[in-house]
Amino acid sequence: MRKKREPLIPSFFQRKTKTVAKRLLGKILLHRTEKGPTAGKIIETEAYYGQEDPASRASQGKTKISQTMWDKPSTILIYVVHGYCLFNIVTEEKGKPGAVLIRALEPVRGIELMKKRRGKKDIHDLCSGPGKLTQALDIPKAYNNCNLSEVEDLLLTQGTDEEFEVGTSHRIGVSEDLPEELRFYIKGSSFLSR
């Protein structure tokens, strides 16, 4: 009998953004819907800071979108870029801006449903990008500003104990990046974006 996986608790997110980004690798994101459950293993993330980070939405201070980054850790932040929803989770203590963008998942459950939603057959084209995975799991923009622990249908849980190597790089798609490498991924995975 398999032990039921425990959801991550809010305090998991109340620490340095970079640490959260790294530690989210290997965790399982699951979304239950009327059509059925879909889930994937997090294999790629990016950390975004506050005012000092030119690539962050928070770089210009609080706006309708960015204000969520000052909210309680484990708050969900979703916004639209180029017509796609991007899924982030707020980090750091309340009042200090920070968030982690989930950039790619390895599909683990509900793969047929994901294929249908994405209109793609290739398993490597289901969750291999921040806009793709929100489509594949059907994560709605309405979750923005909600707390992860209060959205019953969305679960972020411990993954398996298997070991992996963490790779780093500069963030993708940003016009002005920090010198620090803030993209993290599971080395060797075939489900990464790009």
Add this chain to the structure above:
DNA sequence: ATCTCGATTGGCT
């Protein structure tokens, strides 16, 4: 009211 611009994706050369 209108314009510009992305933390993107997909199709085509």
Add this chain to the structure above:
DNA sequence: GCCAATCGAGATG
């Protein structure tokens, strides 16, 4: 590799 579609926000008038 290049480029157009996409749509909501933010800026400007």
